[in-house]
Amino acid sequence: xxxxxxVKSIITPTRLEYxxxxxxxxxxxxxxxxxGKLIGKRCPGCEKVxxxxxxxxxxxxxxxxxxxxVSDRGTVTTFCIVRVPSENIDLKLPYCAANILLDGSDLPxxxxxxxxxxQDVCIGMRVQAVWKPKSEWGPTFENIRYFRPSGEPDVxxxxxxxxx
Numbered sequence: 001x002x003x004x005x006x007v008k009s010i011i012t013p014t015r016l017e018y019x020x021x022x023x024x025x026x027x028x029x030x031x032x033x034x035x036g037k038l039i040g041k042r043c044p045g046c047e048k049v050x051x052x053x054x055x056x057x058x059x060x061x062x063x064x065x066x067x068x069x070v071s072d073r074g075t076v077t078t079f080c081i082v083r084v085p086s087e088n089i090d091l092k093l094p095y096c097a098a099n100i101l102l103d104g105s106d107l108p109x110x111x112x113x114x115x116x117x118x119q120d121v122c123i124g125m126r127v128q129a130v131w132k133p134k135s136e137w138g139p140t141f142e143n144i145r146y147f148r149p150s151g152e153p154d155v156x157x158x159x160x161x162x163x164x
Contacts, residue, residue, distance in 0.1 A: 009140045015057045015114075016038040018118070024055050025041055025053040025054055025055045025064070026164075030140065033085075033140060033143050034071045034137055034139045034143075035137075036134065037069055038051060038071070038102065039051075039053055039067050039070075040052070040067070041055075041068065042070075043059065043062065044064070044065075045059075045062050045142040048107070049070065049105050049107075050107050051102060051105040051107060052106070053067070061136055061161050063121045065069075067132075070102045070105045071102055071103035071104050072129035073103050073126075074100040074101050074103055074147075075100065075101050075103075075110045075125070075126055075155045076099070076100055076121065076125040077101050077123065077160055078098065078099045078108075079096050079097065079113065080097050080098070081099035081118045081119075081121070082096070082097060090134035091112075095113070096112070096113040097111070098110070098112075098121065098127075098147070100147055101160070106136065106147050106159065111146065111147050112147065113127065113146065113147050113148070114148055122154065124155040124156060124157055124159075126150045126153065126154060127142065127148060128150040130148055131144055131145065
């Protein structure tokens with residue numbers, strides 16, 4: 001047995017640079033965000049609306065061409081209360097991340113919830129997007145800073161069906 005100390009961990013800085021090129025449904029989706037619109041796509045087979053927009057239906061496997069504007073209001077279907085700090089996230093703990101089913105969409109998205117106490121968040125809570133000032137908008141989902149309670153009555157969990 002050696003008296004040399006064993007290595008328990010190593011910290012090595014890394015950097016990854018990506019160049020992402022969009023086309024079709026993604027290009028339309030990002031361009032619409034720059035105008036303050038949320039655009040999804042409707043499947044001609046199952047008629048589900050997917051937001052963010054996709055080129056083909058993940059369920060039916062067929063191309064989607066019909067664009068559908070969805071609301072920036074929705075319903076919390078599930079959520080997570082985060083109590084562990086991260087050096088890359090500058091938010092007061094605890095905070096909530098939630099799956100939100102936007103009105104007019106058939107697929108929840110993950111977003112940050114703010115302007116409410118974590119213990120007050122519930123499944124069925126109605127929320128609305130908080131947008132950055134229009135002068136800061138670009139072709140990015142970061143135009144929406146976070147979601148906050150809308151003040152509307154909660155949706156009964158039974159109404160959310162498969163999403164809970």
